[in-house]
Amino acid sequence: MTYRNPEFFWFLVLIAPMVWLYVWRERKDKVAVRFSDLSILKKLPLPPHRWLRHVLIFMRVAGFCFLVVALARPQKQHTEVEVTTEGVDIMLILDISESMKALDFRPDDRLAVAKRAIKDFVQMREHDRIGLVLFAARAFTRCPLTNDYGVLLQMIDAADYMEFSNMTAIGTAIATAANRLKDSPARSKVIILLTDGANNAGDIPPQTAARAAAELGIKVYTIGVGKKGQVPVPVEMINPVTGQRTTRTQMRESDLNEKELAEIALLTGGRFFRAQNTEELNEIYSEIDRMEKTEIKSITHVSHSEFFYLWLWIGFLILVFEMLLQNTAFRRIP
Numbered sequence: 001m002t003y004r005n006p007e008f009f010w011f012l013v014l015i016a017p018m019v020w021l022y023v024w025r026e027r028k029d030k031v032a033v034r035f036s037d038l039s040i041l042k043k044l045p046l047p048p049h050r051w052l053r054h055v056l057i058f059m060r061v062a063g064f065c066f067l068v069v070a071l072a073r074p075q076k077q078h079t080e081v082e083v084t085t086e087g088v089d090i091m092l093i094l095d096i097s098e099s100m101k102a103l104d105f106r107p108d109d110r111l112a113v114a115k116r117a118i119k120d121f122v123q124m125r126e127h128d129r130i131g132l133v134l135f136a137a138r139a140f141t142r143c144p145l146t147n148d149y150g151v152l153l154q155m156i157d158a159a160d161y162m163e164f165s166n167m168t169a170i171g172t173a174i175a176t177a178a179n180r181l182k183d184s185p186a187r188s189k190v191i192i193l194l195t196d197g198a199n200n201a202g203d204i205p206p207q208t209a210a211r212a213a214a215e216l217g218i219k220v221y222t223i224g225v226g227k228k229g230q231v232p233v234p235v236e237m238i239n240p241v242t243g244q245r246t247t248r249t250q251m252r253e254s255d256l257n258e259k260e261l262a263e264i265a266l267l268t269g270g271r272f273f274r275a276q277n278t279e280e281l282n283e284i285y286s287e288i289d290r291m292e293k294t295e296i297k298s299i300t301h302v303s304h305s306e307f308f309y310l311w312l313w314i315g316f317l318i319l320v321f322e323m324l325l326q327n328t329a330f331r332r333i334p
Contacts (some may be wrong), residue, residue: 067316169202
């Protein structure tokens, strides 16, 4: 509750002289009718409601207080905040080729670590539309641009390897994501590409796809995951006689093409990042989150509901009732 004219509360200081005047008048000896002898009247019992007449001063003070509050204009404030956002549309690209099974991010493989980092990134966003493209030898949209992060997180969780595919079509993946962003009205359009390999599949060269994305106003951030040199990769072996399947770990050379990924980012105004462990990968997504912030504008509308009518009527009725009692039940004679 707020008050439009709180300065009227200063009138409450008049209560003190009002009460003092009442007490002074009650104690003052007043002679209305002279009698020669009052000894007989003194023997008469006092009426039981004799002291009730003092309720009048309490009613007068209460009525006065209600009128003062009414003058101060009590109000209830209603605040409405209109939020408008200039969001960022983001397409996440995730490599699901078999090379992402590498165990250089022990105890988990590259894909498991990447999915956790991407999910954390999604949960840091609030007002953006985000989509997901998966790729290996081919690329496909797993989730279009959406504000339903619950569905998107489920899609990321369900992402699995594209079996029997050690190929990575980076150019096709960028083109697929850019196609989802080309008609976006968002202030900023971003692609975040995560891969551990070099482009060796698809009909679209990565540089060509990057230039096309740049023409559409799309910025591409590229993330290369995996340690340099030899990395452990689990390989499934099938016994040709018994058909039994066993998994062995072999050391393979990491084929990440840093130069290619850096060029893609440069052509679109983005940045290239290299993650060789889980901490670095998490920090990369946090840095991208800080760089691509959504602009939020808010307009506050304030309205007020007046409540002085209630206080005015209560005070008025109390004073009227006090006047009626003063001139009826508590009337002075003569």
